[in-house]
Amino acid sequence: xxxxxxxxxxxxxxxxxxxxxxxxxxxxxxxxxxxxxxxxxxxxxxxxxxxxxxxxxxxxxxxxxxxxxxxxxxxxxxxxxxxxxxxxxxxxxxxxxxxxxxxxxxxxxxxxxxxxxxxxxxxxxxxxxxxxxxxxxxxxxxxxxxxxxxxxxxxxxxxxxxxxxxxxxxxxxxxxxxxxxxxxxxxxxxxxxxxxxxxxxxxxxxxxxxxxxxxxxxxxxxxxxxxxxxxxxxxxxxxxxxxxxxxxxxxxxxxxxxxxxxxxxxxxxxxxxxxxxxxxxxxxxxxxxxxxxxxx
Amino acid sequence: xxxxxxxxxxxxxxxxxxxxxxxxxxxxxxxxxxxxxxxxxxxxxxxxxxxxxxxxxxxxxxxxxxxxxxxxxxxxxxxxxxxxxxxxxxxxxxxxxxxxxxxxxxxxxxxxxxxxxxxxxxxxxxxxxxxxxxxxxxxxxxxxxxxxxxxxxxxxxxxxxxxxxxxxxxxxxxxxxxxxxxxxxxxxxxxxxxxxxxxxxxxxxxxxxxxxxxxxxxxxxxxxxxxxxxxxxxxxxxxxxxxxxxxxxxxxxxxxxxxxxxxxxxxxxxxxxxxxxxxxxxxxxxxxxxxxxxxxxxxxxxxxxxxxxxxxxxxxxxxxxxxxxxxxxxxxxxxxxxxxxxxxxxxxx
Numbered sequence: 244x245x246x247x248x249x250x251x252x253x254x255x256x257x258x259x260x261x262x263x264x265x266x267x268x269x270x271x272x273x274x275x276x277x278x279x280x281x282x283x284x285x286x287x288x289x290x291x292x293x294x295x296x297x298x299x300x301x302x303x304x305x306x307x308x309x310x311x312x313x314x315x316x317x318x319x320x321x322x323x324x325x326x327x328x329x330x331x332x333x334x335x336x337x338x339x340x341x342x343x344x345x346x347x348x349x350x351x352x353x354x355x356x357x358x359x360x361x362x363x364x365x366x367x368x369x370x371x372x373x374x375x376x377x378x379x380x381x382x383x384x385x386x387x388x389x390x391x392x393x394x395x396x397x398x399x400x401x402x403x404x405x406x407x408x409x410x411x412x413x414x415x416x417x418x419x420x421x422x423x424x425x426x427x428x429x430x431x432x433x434x435x436x437x438x439x440x441x442x443x444x445x446x447x448x449x450x451x452x453x454x455x456x457x458x459x460x461x462x463x464x465x466x467x468x469x470x471x472x473x474x475x476x477x478x479x480x481x482x483x484x485x486x487x488x489x490x491x492x493x494x495x496x497x498x499x500x501x502x503x504x505x506x507x508x509x510x511x512x513x514x515x516x517x518x519x520x521x522x523x524x525x526x527x528x529x530x531x532x533x534x535x536x537x538x539x
Numbered sequence: 540x541x542x543x544x545x546x547x548x549x550x551x552x553x554x555x556x557x558x559x560x561x562x563x564x565x566x567x568x569x570x571x572x573x574x575x576x577x578x579x580x581x582x583x584x585x586x587x588x589x590x591x592x593x594x595x596x597x598x599x600x601x602x603x604x605x606x607x608x609x610x611x612x613x614x615x616x617x618x619x620x621x622x623x624x625x626x627x628x629x630x631x632x633x634x635x636x637x638x639x640x641x642x643x644x645x646x647x648x649x650x651x652x653x654x655x656x657x658x659x660x661x662x663x664x665x666x667x668x669x670x671x672x673x674x675x676x677x678x679x680x681x682x683x684x685x686x687x688x689x690x691x692x693x694x695x696x697x698x699x700x701x702x703x704x705x706x707x708x709x710x711x712x713x714x715x716x717x718x719x720x721x722x723x724x725x726x727x728x729x730x731x732x733x734x735x736x737x738x739x740x741x742x743x744x745x746x747x748x749x750x751x752x753x754x755x756x757x758x759x760x761x762x763x764x765x766x767x768x769x770x771x772x773x774x775x776x777x778x779x780x781x782x783x784x785x786x787x788x789x790x791x792x793x794x795x796x797x798x799x800x801x802x803x804x805x806x807x808x809x810x811x812x813x814x815x816x817x818x819x820x821x822x823x824x825x826x827x828x829x830x831x832x833x834x835x836x837x838x839x840x841x842x843x844x845x846x847x848x849x850x851x852x853x854x855x856x857x858x859x860x861x862x863x864x865x866x867x868x869x870x871x872x873x874x875x876x877x878x879x880x881x882x883x884x885x886x887x888x
Binding site for chain 2: 426427429430432433434436468470
């Protein structure tokens with residue numbers, strides 16, 4: 244079995260210095276010593292929230308940040324599967340909320356990184372079993388120990404979504420370049436703005452060839468409709484499916500385009516200036532074609 | 540039914556402190572009578588000496604008349620007033636509303652006859668103006684066959700783009716809520732079918748030109764005989780933000796959006812709708828009047844999901860929406876025309 248966090252009377256043993264000892268860079272915009280809470284949401288289901296949460300989390304951990312990824316999809320948990328940690332779950336976020344266990348007993352260290360931890364959701368309860376206040380209190384207990392807390396929101400805009408947003412100061416809205424997803428994302432942006440959270444956008448599953456042929460909405464098309472700052476674009480990549488099934492986050496795969504995209508997102512979250520990937524057609528034929536009015 | 544705060548009259552009150560010359564008010568006004576437009580002194584105090592005041596409400600057109608005026612002067616004034624705007628009034632219905640005193644016997648009948656025969660203007664009701672009385676919602680019920688063109692139960696419209704449906708039944712509730720709406724936090728975007736209405740009220744109440752509800756009645760009384768604004772747009776709601784999917788604005792008045800209206804967002808207005816941006820959602824103008832009340836929908840980029848004016852619905856089409864356009868009712872359909880400066884403007888008649 245991997246590393247369990249056993250009962251540590253002095254709080255969480257993270258196998259390294261905690262935030263309070265000043266290790267690592269200062270967290271952007273947060274109080275000194277308190278991590279940023281970012282909710283990852285979308286409205287529409289299946290666009291890649293969980294993958295994005297796990298991947299950004301793993302990427303940030305690779306960069307030396309202490310990251311907690313929390314699964315707020317109570318009843319339909321998935322984050323544990325993506326990280327390959329489903330066999331190690333003893334306690335979950337509901338247990339912490341109800342006081343059944345201590346906060347440090349519920350988090351699970353990831354397989355490949357000492358910096359990445361998971362707070363799993365419950366699979367047997369449903370979303371109404373905890374309130375916004377409950378989740379907020381739970382998350383607050385971890386802020387001293389992590390640079391980033393990424394909360395994986397369930398699909399939808401009901402209680403589960405509200406719970407996931409409870410402690411968040413930032414948000415990432417994930418969408419694919421498809422009209423239904425964009426409409427839902429637009430709705431969610433409105434709801435987040437009402438909570439005084441200004442979200443940033445990640446566009447997932449872009450296909451260069453389809454965009455080139457004019458069969459898929461481009462980055463500009465999506466931005467035209469949603470109009471929030473763009474955090475990153477992730478190219479469609481079969482490796483993501485393989486990663487989900489093997490429980491091995493895609494950022495650990497050097498050859499994965501999606502993995503690189505997520506690494507760039509993580510870098511931007513850390514304040515680095517990474518230029519946006521270019522999905523326009525750079526080939527000679529494309530340019531000639533456009534001049535002749537042929538290409539899309 | 541006297542209710543100190545409610546009713547259309549109070550809400551669309553004459554609370555604006557300034558005399559607004561006719562020119563700046565309704566462009567239709569100007570266009571239908573060029574002589575009025577060119578003569579700045581020919582505002583509503585014109586000749587009618589304040590005897591006639593016209594109001595556009597969610598209830599339809601109202602002509603408010605001073606009942607103390609002697610019959611011959613009243614007749615002449617009113618007929619002149621309508622004559623100078625006859626292209627606007629022709630074929631319309633009005634309610635006569637009397638202030639200060641009851642009209643003499645037979646005056647109403649005589650007026651109705653003259654208006655009907657000379658201008659095809661139908662007087663559908665006559666009543667005393669009561670401050671704060673709830674507007675009797677006769678116009679909202681599709682009944683009575685007064686105007687033969689309204690078919691009430693015809694849901695078997697042609698499958699063509701224009702269909703007839705009843706306006707949303709929200710209107711009677713709306714006139715109850717309007718004057719007593721809580722001035723709540725203007726950023727009331729919440730979950731569910733978000734209504735910005737309370738926030739919208741707050742925006743206008745805080746505007747310096749328009750006194751809060753508490754003052755309106757006294758201001759209104761004083762102004763009754765002097766101001767006359769055909770389309771009283773003093774209560775136009777202005778929203779300086781983009782509407783996102785799931786957000787909805789409802790107002791008895793006109794609405795201006797300084798931003799986009801995204802797909803999935805909705806505007807329901809008793810007046811006109813102006814989208815200073817891209818209209819991709821649903822816009823319903825003249826929402827509390829079966830006929831649409833001559834209301835229009837304007838957008839810089841008209842790419843709507845649906846347009847509704849009065850009880851007529853039209854689907855958006857896939858093309859167009861590259862330049863400013865305005866939608867209005869023509870006959871039985873909603874037509875969309877380019878809207879531009881200069882020579883285009885005359886087409887808005």
